[in-house]
Amino acid sequence: MPSFRLSALALALVLSPVHAEQASPAKPATEITRERNQAWLQRLPFADRADFDAASRGLIEPFTGVVENADGKPVWNRMAYNFLDGNAPASVNPSLWRIAQLNNIAGLFEVRERVYQIRGMDLSNMTLIEGDSGLIIIDPLISTETARAGLELYYKHRPRKPVVAVIYSHSHVDHFGGVRGVIDEADVKAGKVKVIAPEGFYEHAVSENVLAGPAMMRRAQYMYGALLPRGERGQVDSGLGKGTPSNATVTLIAPTDLIAEPLETHVVDGVEIEFQLTPGTEAPAEMNMYFPQFKTLCMAENATHTQHNVLTLRGALVRDSKIWAHYLDDALMRYGDKAEVLFAQHHWPTWGGGKIREYLADQRDMYAFLDSQTLRLINQGLTPTEIAAKLQSLPPRLASKWYSRDYYGSLSHNVRAVYQRYMGFYDGNPANLDPLPPEDAGRRYVAAMGGADAVLQTARQAFADGDYRWAAQLLNHLVFAEPDNAAARQLQADTLEQLGYQSENATWRNVYLSGAHELREGVAKSRARYGAPDLVRALTPSMFFDYLAVRIDAMKAADEDLLINWRFTDLDEDYALTLRNGVLTQRKGSRHAKADVDLSMTKALLDRIALKETGFLKEATIGGIEFESGRFKLLKLLGGLEEANPQFNLVTP
Ligand SMILES: [Zn+2]
Numbered sequence: 222m223p224s225f226r227l228s229a230l231a232l233a234l235v236l237s238p239v240h241a242e243q244a245s246p247a248k249p250a251t252e253i254t255r256e257r258n259q260a261w262l263q264r265l266p267f268a269d270r271a272d273f274d275a276a277s278r279g280l281i282e283p284f285t286g287v288v289e290n291a292d293g294k295p296v297w298n299r300m301a302y303n304f305l306d307g308n309a310p311a312s313v314n315p316s317l318w319r320i321a322q323l324n325n326i327a328g329l330f331e332v333r334e335r336v337y338q339i340r341g342m343d344l345s346n347m348t349l350i351e352g353d354s355g356l357i358i359i360d361p362l363i364s365t366e367t368a369r370a371g372l373e374l375y376y377k378h379r380p381r382k383p384v385v386a387v388i389y390s391h392s393h394v395d396h397f398g399g400v401r402g403v404i405d406e407a408d409v410k411a412g413k414v415k416v417i418a419p420e421g422f423y424e425h426a427v428s429e430n431v432l433a434g435p436a437m438m439r440r441a442q443y444m445y446g447a448l449l450p451r452g453e454r455g456q457v458d459s460g461l462g463k464g465t466p467s468n469a470t471v472t473l474i475a476p477t478d479l480i481a482e483p484l485e486t487h488v489v490d491g492v493e494i495e496f497q498l499t500p501g502t503e504a505p506a507e508m509n510m511y512f513p514q515f516k517t518l519c520m521a522e523n524a525t526h527t528q529h530n531v532l533t534l535r536g537a538l539v540r541d542s543k544i545w546a547h548y549l550d551d552a553l554m555r556y557g558d559k560a561e562v563l564f565a566q567h568h569w570p571t572w573g574g575g576k577i578r579e580y581l582a583d584q585r586d587m588y589a590f591l592d593s594q595t596l597r598l599i600n601q602g603l604t605p606t607e608i609a610a611k612l613q614s615l616p617p618r619l620a621s622k623w624y625s626r627d628y629y630g631s632l633s634h635n636v637r638a639v640y641q642r643y644m645g646f647y648d649g650n651p652a653n654l655d656p657l658p659p660e661d662a663g664r665r666y667v668a669a670m671g672g673a674d675a676v677l678q679t680a681r682q683a684f685a686d687g688d689y690r691w692a693a694q695l696l697n698h699l700v701f702a703e704p705d706n707a708a709a710r711q712l713q714a715d716t717l718e719q720l721g722y723q724s725e726n727a728t729w730r731n732v733y734l735s736g737a738h739e740l741r742e743g744v745a746k747s748r749a750r751y752g753a754p755d756l757v758r759a760l761t762p763s764m765f766f767d768y769l770a771v772r773i774d775a776m777k778a779a780d781e782d783l784l785i786n787w788r789f790t791d792l793d794e795d796y797a798l799t800l801r802n803g804v805l806t807q808r809k810g811s812r813h814a815k816a817d818v819d820l821s822m823t824k825a826l827l828d829r830i831a832l833k834e835t836g837f838l839k840e841a842t843i844g845g846i847e848f849e850s851g852r853f854k855l856l857k858l859l860g861g862l863e864e865a866n867p868q869f870n871l872v873t874p
Contacts, residue, residue: 775803
């Protein structure tokens with residue numbers, strides 16, 4: 222029987238396998254890499270240590286240990302990063318090393334009276350606001366384990382008052398996944414705890430990672446360096462924080478209160494909060510918050526100490542940097558003259574009105590720059606790689622600010638993302654309209670260059686010259702032409718590794734080093750992942766049918782014609798599905814006059830099937846699913862569904 226398991230379980234980023242602990246085959250930095258990394262020390266104001274002061278300010282208790290799950294497996298191991306001490310080694314870009322150290326300052330912090338943060342115990346921050354009678358938590362981290370540990374750390378130092386509200390700042394999993402670690406759903410249902418979110422939160426929380434979920438999850442392994450050992454030749458950071466937890470329990474409780482107006486003011490447990498919706502910025506559903514009593518501004522993930530992603534390397538719909546800049550300006554206008562401290566849901570806060578205004582204005586300019594300057598060059602006829610080559614830096618004053626650096630997003634990939642947003646995949650050059658795929662092109666390039674040995678020789682020279690980007694392009698042709706060519710794989714691994722060592726961007730480093738690792742060691746088998754039943758339950762029938770459609774091989778099903786009436790009795794919802802020309806389409810709230818398949822079931826049962834608690838075939842047999850007609854036709858269709866490949870190749874064909 223087909224598995225209905227929506228393999229990504231929507232969660233893309235998280236549930237990565239346990240970090241490889243084996244001896245790393247990583248090689249040292251070359252002399253050229255060492256020199257290039259050294260040159261960064263002159264390029265940026267390393268003597269400015271203000272961020273270290275800010276990142277340590279208000280520290281109540283550092284977190285230095287390990288958070289484990291119920292099975293005793295490590296979820297979060299702060300000690301894996303103890304190597305981040307002293308000056309940058311030759312194998313790490315000094316600017317990245319610096320933020321890796323900053324992100325390593327972990328524990329419980331007082332931001333100001335009644336406002337506390339847990340930082341460095343997960344990828345994101347958990348903010349705790351002390352209300353009149355209880356606690357308001359903004360963003361309960363990714364996993365229940367880390368969230369609970371964070372809350373306990375807070376209670377060690379502060380009164381053990383109940384959590385009376387959770388606010389989700391936006392729809393990404395690192396901002397809600399730990400919710401069941403800090404509140405009980407029974408209390409939510411009893412009206413004792415509010416869950417507040419921006420409009421669209423619940424749908425976006427699950428939808429962004431469903432249809433392309435398996436592929437996003439695979440690429441997220443690269444982006445966060447999930448398979449890499451931690452160390453100066455391995456993963457050192459993720460730009461936004463250290464990394465994502467392993468073996469973690471991800472949960473979701475639906476919001477009880479949605480913020481739907483551009484600006485809404487609510488009083489929660491005596492705390493006045495002005496919510497500023499910022500849809501379509503860093504996440505499709507996101508909001509900033511201003512606390513007038515505390516003169517404190519929460520910028521969610523819209524303004525962090527990095528240039529963020531217009532398009533994340535794990536893959537996503539491209540974001541709108543112009544809207545992003547617009548909402549940053551809006552926040553500056555509304556709160557710039559009032560706020561005494563600004564915090565976000567990653568990194569450390571900024572104190573002082575002048576600094577806050579400069580920070581918001583700079584962040585606004587950064588996202589506006591990405592948009593307008595890419596468009597300017599598009600209109601000069603430049604193509605994505607040319608624009609990335611031309612825009613090597615932000616304007617000098619902005620580029621010298623640490624919070625504009627390329628730690629998570631990068632100028633290079635963001636300008637290409639802006640190109641993609643406006644212009645799409647085609648660069649306008651007909652020679653690029655119908656290129657040969659990598660293996661076909663690789664074989665021809667290798668032949669044209671005089672065979673594998675000649676390519677290797679040229680690539681070795683490029684490597685020796687420190688021309689690593691060129692070496693990587695050359696060797697990619699050879700590896701795709703001859704995936705078993707051990708010398709080519711090794712040299713490509715060495716090449717990607719040096720590129721990783723030189724990267725200022727944490728995610729670039731992680732993808733380069735992950736590629737090198739897999740060229741040497743092969744692709745690790747997929748391991749058991751911890752599920753997220755809440756996210757499966759949050760999928761609507763429409764999302765479910767969309768994902769079903771993605772798993773049908775149209776050529777194999779090309780001759781099938783099937784009209785399906787599918788009713789969910791507990792939702793009182795009908796869906797009319799049509800399989801025609803190998804594609805499955807759906808109409809909500811509709812029924813075919815005469816269907817080949819007619820069935821009814823509960824959505825709750827569908828969830829149980831998706832979670833593998835029971836089987837579709839079994840339920841169809843014992844009557845959990847009721848068929849008016851067409852049982853075998855539907856079973857045949859489901860039996861032919863294609864499974865996604867969770868560990869597909871990236872650096873080899
Ligand atoms: Zn985040």
